[in-house]
Amino acid sequence: MNFYDNVGKLAIGSRLRQLTEKITEDATQIYQLYNIDMNPKWFPVFYVLSQGASRTITAIAKEIGHSHPSVSRIISEMAEKGLVKEKKDKTDGRRNMVSLSSKGEEITEKIEAQYADVNSAIEAIADNTRHDLWKAIEEWEFLLEQKSLLRRVQEQKKERESRKVEIVAFNPSYQQAFKALNVEWISTYFRMEEADYKALDNPQGYILDNGGHILVALYEDTPVGVCALIKMNDPEYDYELAKMAVSPAAQGKSIGWLLGNAVLDKARSLGAKNVYLESNTILKPAINLYHKLGFERVIGHSSPYERCNIQMVRVL
Known part of the structure; x- marks a missing residue:
């Protein structure tokens, strides 16, 4: 059984390495x-230097x-073979x-014939394929430059795990x-305040x-996230x-995102026109989440929390 046929795209790194x-x-x-x-690995450095x-x-x-370390090692190896030389920059002695x-x-001078023959051989291979490998590599490089494979896998992991999250009353x-x-x-990040104890010790009566x-x-x-929607007398x-x-x-x-959207949906179902919040700018991930949820900064009323230095509202 062909290993790569069996494993599929999961083994892309191994297959590219084998090729x-x-x-x-x-x-x-x-x-x-x-x-x-x-040495084949010297070629990119050699070719650049061969341009004059x-x-x-x-x-x-x-x-x-x-x-930089990779090129430095290649230069050292080429220098040992006597293929390159180094000297101080006339305008900057540190370089x-x-x-x-x-x-x-x-x-x-000798390698020109090799260049011509290798290029012809590669073109002959390309003429016998249905897909342009060179263009495909360019496309993959461009896409991975925009977003790495690691980042894409992280996003898939986050999406898969978020589907296991259930929001309940x-x-x-x-x-x-x-x-x-x-x-x-x-x-x-802060210290517990009186208003915190009121809400957390008696959520039934306070909220x-x-x-x-x-x-x-x-x-x-397992409970891993919570969020309250408090009726305001305002x-x-x-x-x-x-x-x-x-x-x-x-x-x-994505638990914060899921909770935030669920709370906003709940507010809409109750006929609310807006939802207000208080936070602190030191909590950068939270502030970014609120912006993503559509909250905008406002100048609100006096807060019962010492830690509050930003107030935001989401118009529904």
Whole structure:
């Protein structure tokens, strides 16, 4: 059974590495065929230097898309073979300029025939394929430059795990989690205040009995996030989004986003025209979440919390 047919795209790195190794092995023998003493991995550096002007290692690395340490190692290896030379930059003595040695220049003349034959061989392969590998590589490089494979996998992981999150209404069995999750984040950044204890010690009397609601995020049946929608006695604002907390162990699963949207949907179902909140700008992920949810900064009323330095509202 063909391993790659069985595993599929999961093994893309292994398959590309195998293809690279096969081509590199052939390249080594091709250099020998033309009596050129060259390591295939040196080629990008050699080719750049063969264009004439001397360059710094930094400039070479930038041009070929390699790291500075990688190019530095290649230059050292080529220098041992006598293919390159280094000298101080006349305008900046702190920089070394790299160029081909006379031995390297000789290879530049000898290698032209190899270039022509290799190019013809590759074009012949391309003529017998249905897909243009070169263009496909360019497309993949462009897309991965915009967003790495790691980032894309992280997003898929987050989306998959977020589908396991269930948002449910508060009941007394969640009171301990409601308090613990909030105490955890408040104590990490600030200090618990009187208004915190009022809401967290008696959510039934302080929030629910006054027309508010509390939503709980469950991940595999465990409470990992909470958020309250508090009815406000205010002519300007209808409800307040408050006491949102997510367990650090459950972050990265879009729980804050899911809770925020669920609270806004709840407010709409209650006929609210807007939702107000108070926060602190030190909580950058939270502020970014609120902006993403559509909240905008306002100058609100006096806050019962010392830690409050930003007030926001979401018009529904």
